[in-house]
Amino acid sequence: MAIVAQSSKFSSYGRPVLAWGVGLLFFFPIFWMVLTSFKTDADAVKPEYLFFFTPTLDNYLNMTDNYDYWRFARNSVITSVSATLFTLFVSVPAAYAMAFNPTRATKDVLMWMLSTKMLPAAAVLYPMIFLAKGIGLYDTHILIITVLSLINLPIAIWMLFTYFKEIPKDIIEAGKMDGVNTWGEIKEILVPLAWGGIASTALLIFIFCWNEAYWTVRLTTIDAATLSKLIEGNRAPEGLFFGRLSAVSTAAVGPIVVLGWFCQKQLVQGLTFGAVK
Amino acid sequence: MGQIVLDKVSKSFGDVEVIPPLDLTIEDGEFTVFVGPSGCGKSTLLRMIAGLEDLTSGAIAIDGEDVTEVPPSKRGLAMVFQSYALYPHMTVRKNIGFPLRMEKMDQAEIDKRVETAATSLNLMDYLDRKPGQLSGGQRQRVAIGRAIVRDPSAFLFDEPLSNLDAALRVGMRLEISEMHERMQTTMIYVTHDQVEAMTMANKIVVLQAGVIEQVGSPLDLYHKPQNVFVAGFIGSPKMNIFTGPEAEKQGAHTIGIRPEHTDVSMTEGTWKGTVGVAEHLGSDTFIHVHNTGLADMVTVRISGDISVKHGDDIYLTPQPDQIHRFDAQGLRIE
Ligand SMILES: Nc1ncnc2c1ncn2[C@@H]1O[C@H](COP(=O)(O)OP(=O)(O)OP(=O)(O)O)[C@@H](O)[C@H]1O
Ligand SMILES: [Mg+2]
Numbered sequence: 001m002a003i004v005a006q007s008s009k010f011s012s013y014g015r016p017v018l019a020w021g022v023g024l025l026f027f028f029p030i031f032w033m034v035l036t037s038f039k040t041d042a043d044a045v046k047p048e049y050l051f052f053f054t055p056t057l058d059n060y061l062n063m064t065d066n067y068d069y070w071r072f073a074r075n076s077v078i079t080s081v082s083a084t085l086f087t088l089f090v091s092v093p094a095a096y097a098m099a100f101n102p103t104r105a106t107k108d109v110l111m112w113m114l115s116t117k118m119l120p121a122a123a124v125l126y127p128m129i130f131l132a133k134g135i136g137l138y139d140t141h142i143l144i145i146t147v148l149s150l151i152n153l154p155i156a157i158w159m160l161f162t163y164f165k166e167i168p169k170d171i172i173e174a175g176k177m178d179g180v181n182t183w184g185e186i187k188e189i190l191v192p193l194a195w196g197g198i199a200s201t202a203l204l205i206f207i208f209c210w211n212e213a214y215w216t217v218r219l220t221t222i223d224a225a226t227l228s229k230l231i232e233g234n235r236a237p238e239g240l241f242f243g244r245l246s247a248v249s250t251a252a253v254g255p256i257v258v259l260g261w262f263c264q265k266q267l268v269q270g271l272t273f274g275a276v277k
Numbered sequence: 278m279g280q281i282v283l284d285k286v287s288k289s290f291g292d293v294e295v296i297p298p299l300d301l302t303i304e305d306g307e308f309t310v311f312v313g314p315s316g317c318g319k320s321t322l323l324r325m326i327a328g329l330e331d332l333t334s335g336a337i338a339i340d341g342e343d344v345t346e347v348p349p350s351k352r353g354l355a356m357v358f359q360s361y362a363l364y365p366h367m368t369v370r371k372n373i374g375f376p377l378r379m380e381k382m383d384q385a386e387i388d389k390r391v392e393t394a395a396t397s398l399n400l401m402d403y404l405d406r407k408p409g410q411l412s413g414g415q416r417q418r419v420a421i422g423r424a425i426v427r428d429p430s431a432f433l434f435d436e437p438l439s440n441l442d443a444a445l446r447v448g449m450r451l452e453i454s455e456m457h458e459r460m461q462t463t464m465i466y467v468t469h470d471q472v473e474a475m476t477m478a479n480k481i482v483v484l485q486a487g488v489i490e491q492v493g494s495p496l497d498l499y500h501k502p503q504n505v506f507v508a509g510f511i512g513s514p515k516m517n518i519f520t521g522p523e524a525e526k527q528g529a530h531t532i533g534i535r536p537e538h539t540d541v542s543m544t545e546g547t548w549k550g551t552v553g554v555a556e557h558l559g560s561d562t563f564i565h566v567h568n569t570g571l572a573d574m575v576t577v578r579i580s581g582d583i584s585v586k587h588g589d590d591i592y593l594t595p596q597p598d599q600i601h602r603f604d605a606q607g608l609r610i611e
Contacts, residue, residue, distance in 0.1 A: 170362035173329050176349040177356040178376035178423065188375075192366045 030257070037246035044242035059247030067230065069251060076226040076252075078141055079216070080209035083148035087156045087205050090149070092198065095160035096190055100172050110161065113154040121214050132219055139220045147219065148209045156205050163197030164190065200266050203259075210256050227252035278340045279430035279463030280305040281326060286335035288321055288487075295321055296487035298335060303431075303465060303480070305340075308457050311467045312474040312510070313484035319467040322484070323433050326465065328352050339430060350379075355424035356433040359440065361416045363408040363423075369395070370404040373422040380427065394422040414445045425456070431463035438473070450477060471511055475499070483507050505607040508533045514563055516601070519572040523548075529602035529610055536563065536578035538599035543585075546592025550575065552585045566591055 036044050038055040063069045098106045128147075129138070137143040167190065175189045191198060213228035220229055231252055234245045260267065281303040288296040296318045303309045311319040324330040326337060328349035336345045344352050355376070363372050373394055377387045395401050398418040408416055417437060424432055434453070438446045454477050457464055468474055474481050475495045483490040483498065483506070490510075491503045502508035508516050518533040540546070541564065550569035555562055562583055566575045577593060585591060602610040 168360065168362065170358045170360045171364060173349075174356070174358060174362035174364070174423075176329065177327060177354065179350045179379040179427075181348075181350060184379065188379075189364060193364075 030253075033246045033253075034250050035246075036242055037250045039243045039246075041241050041243040044246070059243045060251070062244065063247055063251065067233070069230070069248075072225055072227045072230040073251075073255075075141070075144075075220075075224055076210060076228075079144040079148060079224065079226060080206055082141070082145045083152065083209045084202055084206045086145060086149045087152050088198070088202055091153055091156035091160055091201075092191070093186065095157050095164050096186055098157075099161055099164035099167075100169060110158065113157060117151075117154055125218065128215075129218065139223045139225075141224050143219055144216055144224050144226070147215045148212055151212070151215070152205045152208055155208070156201055159201045159204070160194070160197065163194045163201075166197075167193050196266070203263050203267060207256055207260065211253075278305055280340055281431060281463065281465070282338045282341075283322075283326070284336045284338070286322075286325060286337060287333050288318070288325060288330065289333045294333075294487070296325075299487070299489055301482065301489065301492070303463060305463055306461045308454075308464045308466065308477060308479045309482060310474040310478035310480070311465065311482050311484060312469065312471055313490075314510075315469055317484045318487040319469070319484055320435050321487075323435055323465060323467050327354055327356050327433055353430045354433055355427065355429035355431075356435070357417075357420045357424050357437045359436040361408070361420040361440075363416060363419055365408055368405050368407055369400060369411070369419050369422075372408065372419055373400075373426055376423060376427045390426045391422075394426045398422050413441055414449070417441060417449060421453070421456075425460075429462070431465065434464065434466040436468055437466075439468075439470075453477065472513060475511065481511075483510060501609065502533075502601060503609050505531055505533070505603050508601055508603070514576045514578065517572060517575045521571070523571055524602075527600060527602055530605040531603040531607065533601040533603070534595045534599060536576040538596045539575075539577040540594040540596065541577055541579050541583070542592045542594065543590070544592065546594040548575075548593045550591055550593065552587055552589045552591050554587065555583075555585050557582060564591065566593065569593065 035051075037059055038057070039049065039053050040056055040058065043049040043053050098110065132138040132143050171193070172185055172189060175185050180188060211228070212226075213232065216224075216226045216228045217232045220226065227248075231245070231248050234241060234248050283299060283301040285298040285300060286296065287294065287298040299322075311322060313319055321330060325332055328344070328347065332345060336343055338344065339352060339354075364375065367375065370391055374387045374391045377390060382390075391404075392401070395404055398421060400415065400418055400422060403411060403415060403419075408419065411419065417440075420437070437453075438449050441449060450473060453464075453466075457477075466473075466477060478495055480492060481495055481498055482492050485506055491498060491507045493501075495511075498507060498511045502511060502516075505518060509518055512535055514536045516533045516535045517539075518531060520531045524530060524532040548569045548571060550566035553565040553567045553574065555564045559582075560580065562579050562581070564577050564579070564583075564585060566577060567573070569575050575593065604610055
């Protein structure tokens, strides 16, 4: 009896408290960043203005004055959207082939793709930079889109492969018998059936592209520079511009946080798909 | 049209040869049943005809045209799967119309054909439901509907009834047989249920371990099984098969006698035994007889009722012209 009462007390009070606690802990840095973005650079480092200060919009206003936030944002959108689309364009057929027409090498190919993620990015940094400059693509959208696609392909293929595996083979075969060609199988049967999985894969890849910094910072200067580059450009060793930095960061992560918020359900569903089944 | 010829067709999965080279001709309009124990390669053979499985060697021709390299979508065959394999995201109407839409048929014509098929399959009330909202039997009908709308040159069925309950199975069996009578289209039907095979087929192909044991009409197989395997496989209850002195008396290594070809008496007969269990089906009674010295158990089938009880002495007399004789290789002796 006592145990039952205790456990129900835990689930009605303890669990929400715990959940809120963990949630706030994770949310705190974001909150802090947003808060700081409304302080002047001078106030930002003064402990007495920790919570109580005169809020200012200057950081945000200066942002569009001093440097063209919208250009960075546009580059981020162009590269992230294009890279996501291109990644899907390649990974959907690839995962389809591996899920429904596996060969003896399929497992090895999957492992090999995963293993490319184990290579430290820094190891290929200079070759990449020389290569990009050599073929004249340094600081171009096409380069960034290619790089973002390449680094995300393994994950996309793995995720999609897992979703496609859940579709009964019979249904694809029924399609073949009903006169569908390979492209039709993908369009008429696979995509509608795996829609949820494809959407969450797309969403995740988009977020990864948007947040990518290692390559976008190093392979761009101006023309193809994304929001990651903008944040990086506002970094100062002395930490003098905390307010400005926070504003830029907030403006950079803002869109993705909003997107993530609206697609919460989709994301959670997508990421736990395999686990629930 | 729908004549299908298999020419030295074989299949291996890796190093395992599942089907050794095999020849078979299925005539246009024939209802052919592939029957055999689980794992004997029935589905594999059917899937090779469908094009869903590559041949390891040999060739397949449909209406005289070599289709060995032709993809399934271009062979003009329709298939009904054991799992039904309906498209879960489409309504019944869309499911049935799907093959027609893939042929780029006119929408009005599609609607007409779907309605005709749905009417004949009693699906009119369910056209706007998704497969998930249907019972097993209804799903089965949709799968059949999807196959018939497009007038295929042949139908392929892979154990289509095995997920249905017994009563529904009998009903659907009749419907498929009737469909065949009406359309006279070639049908190939895979089952491991020999009752389905016997009742539906024009021609039965008995398979064991990928090898064709016998091809023939149901009554051929029943009256003249070519070997011990077919003798034991076709017929219900199973034929009594035994070796030993009684067989040698008949000049054979093995003899078989069907339960229904054995006369029973309480007083005299060729073989004496004791009653084990008597199963009363009303119209028939199956008596399982022990201690005959022939086999562990001999089953006899007599029409109507008979009052025997466990432990009674009983005498069995085989009808002499119904004894099947086989040599040491298990092959029939005429
Ligand atoms: N993709 C495959 N890879 C390897 N072996 C396979 C494959 N498909 C089938 N087999 C093997 O081939 C043999 C024949 O299989 P098949 O499915 O044709 O049997 P079946 O007669 O249809 O049996 P059931 O009545 O149980 O459906 C089996 O031994 C099976 O293990
Ligand atoms: Mg099978």
